Amino acid sequence: MSRRLVALAACVVFGTTACGLSITPKEDEPTPQQRLSTAKQLADSATSVHLVVTSRDVPQDAQGILGFDGVGTHTPAFQGVLDARMGGMSAKVDAVAIGPDLWLKLPFTPRHVKTDPASWGVPSPSRLLSTDSGLTSLITHTTNPVEGDQKREGQEVLRTITGTVPGDKVANILNTGDATGTYQVSYGLTDPDGTLRKASISGPFFSGATSTYDVVFDRYGEAVDIKAPS
Numbered sequence: 001m002s003r004r005l006v007a008l009a010a011c012v013v014f015g016t017t018a019c020g021l022s023i024t025p026k027e028d029e030p031t032p033q034q035r036l037s038t039a040k041q042l043a044d045s046a047t048s049v050h051l052v053v054t055s056r057d058v059p060q061d062a063q064g065i066l067g068f069d070g071v072g073t074h075t076p077a078f079q080g081v082l083d084a085r086m087g088g089m090s091a092k093v094d095a096v097a098i099g100p101d102l103w104l105k106l107p108f109t110p111r112h113v114k115t116d117p118a119s120w121g122v123p124s125p126s127r128l129l130s131t132d133s134g135l136t137s138l139i140t141h142t143t144n145p146v147e148g149d150q151k152r153e154g155q156e157v158l159r160t161i162t163g164t165v166p167g168d169k170v171a172n173i174l175n176t177g178d179a180t181g182t183y184q185v186s187y188g189l190t191d192p193d194g195t196l197r198k199a200s201i202s203g204p205f206f207s208g209a210t211s212t213y214d215v216v217f218d219r220y221g222e223a224v225d226i227k228a229p230s
Contacts, residue, residue, distance in 0.1 A: 031145075032145035032146060032147045032161045032163075033142075033145050035147070035159065035161060035189060035194055036139045036142060036145060036161060036187060036189075037139070038194045039139065039187065039189050039194050039195065039196040040136045040139040040140070040196070042193075042194065042195050042196065042220075043129075043136045043195075043196045043217060043220075044074070044129075044131045044136055046220040046221050047073060047074070047221050047223075047224070048071055048072065048073045048219075048220070048221060048222050048223075048224040049071070049072055049129060049217050049218075049219070049220055050070070050071050050217070050218050050219035050222070051068065051069070051070060051071070051072055051080075051128060051129075051135070051215060051216070051217060052067075052068075052069045052215070052216040052218075053067045053068050053069075053213055053214065053215050053216075054066075054067045054083075054213070054214050055067055055205075055211060055212065055213050055214070056211065056212040056214065057209060057210060057211045057212060058205075058206060058209070058211045059206050059207075059208065059209050059211075061088075062085060062205075062206045062209075062211075063085055063086060063087075064084070064085065064086075064120075064122060064174075064175070064176050065082055065083065065084055065120075065122050065174070065176075066083045066084065066085055066090075067082075067083035067213075068080055068081060068082045068083060068095075068125065069081050069083075070095070070125070071219070071222070071224050071226070072125070072126070072128045072129040073129065073224055073226060074129055074130075074131070075098065075099070075126070075226065076097075076098075076099060076126040076127060076128075076129060076130055076134075077096075077097060077098045077099075077126050077226040078095065078096070078097040078124075078125035078126045078128060078129075078226070079095070079096050079097075079224075079226045080094075080095060080125070081093065081094055081095065082094075082095045082104075082125070084120070084122075086120065091106070091107050092107075093105065093106060093107070094112065095125055096112060096226065096227075096228065096229055097117075097124045097125040097126035098126060098226060098227075098228055099124070099126055100117075100124050100126075101114065101124070101228070102114070102115055102116070102117045102124050102125070102126075103115070103228065103229045105229075111229065112229035122174075122175050122176075123173070123174070123175045127173070128173075133172060133173065134173065135173060135199065135215060136196070137169070137173070138165050138169060138170070138173070138185060138199070138201065139187070139196075141165050141166060141169040142163040142164070142165055142185055142187075143163055143164050143165070143166075144163050144164060145161050145162070145163040146161065146162050146163065147159065147160070147161050148160040148161065148162060150191060151188070153188065153197070153198070156190050156191075156197065157190070157191045158188035158189060158190060158191065158197055158198065159188070159189045159190075159191045159194075160186060160187070160188055160189075161186070161187045161189065162184070162185065162186045162187075163184075163185055164182050164183065164184060164185065165182070165183045165185050165201070166182065166183075167179045167180055167181035167182060167183060167203065167204070168180075170183045170201060170203065170205075174205070174213070176205055176206070177203065177204060177205040177206075178203070178204040178205075181203055181204040182203065183201050183202060183203030183204075184201075184202045184203060185199065185200065185201050185202075186198075186199070186200045187199050195217075195220065196217050197216065197217055197218065198214070198215065198216055198217070199214075199215040199217070200212055200213070200214045200215070201213045201215075
């Protein structure tokens with residue numbers, strides 16, 4: 001063996017400092033909780049976020065908001081379309097919400113009408129991006145987070161983190177569900193920046209069933225001007 005190879009082997013066995021070299025140790029990887037905390041901070045600091053929510057395994061007789069597609073801000077405000085089922089009828093309803101106020105354009109009506117969210121049994125959609133009681137607040141209450149496999153979603157690679165959330169925290173956001181139950185949550189964070197892209201919440205939203213709400217977060221920071229309908 002040549003002297004050069006012997007010297008190289010010594011470097012490997014005894015460490016690079018024996019050869020006059022210094023390598024900075026790799027920083028510790030963030031914990032799943034730290035990754036979730038970063039994702040929440042990014043979402044909460046965005047001026048606006050586009051949200052798409054769909055539901056799965058919902059009983060045929062379930063009532064309430066089954067999904068929505070719209071833009072929310074931290075004003076708080078929301079503008080988009082609600083997928084609602086009330087009195088056995090399903091409908092896509094145009095909605096504008098600013099603070100506690102809600103305007104709905106019901107089917108076959110020519111304009112938005114101001115209504116009380118409580119009469120629909122739902123919270124105002126403007127709360128969806130509340131840092132304290134909106135969708136991202138689930139991150140704060142997620143227990144035993146575990147990092148899973150990375151998955152490709154289109155052009156992005158998402159890092160998966162799963163955990164559980166107490167039922168009262170979930171029911172407070174969507175105004176539906178068993179507040180005494182436990183819900184399984186899964187988050188998809190973009191890699192490497194850690195932006196919250198997806199979330200799924202599964203559990204006893206409706207009696208006798210385990211249902212799931214899937215959320216997509218995208219178009220962070222787009223210019224949005226949500227005004228009360230005239």
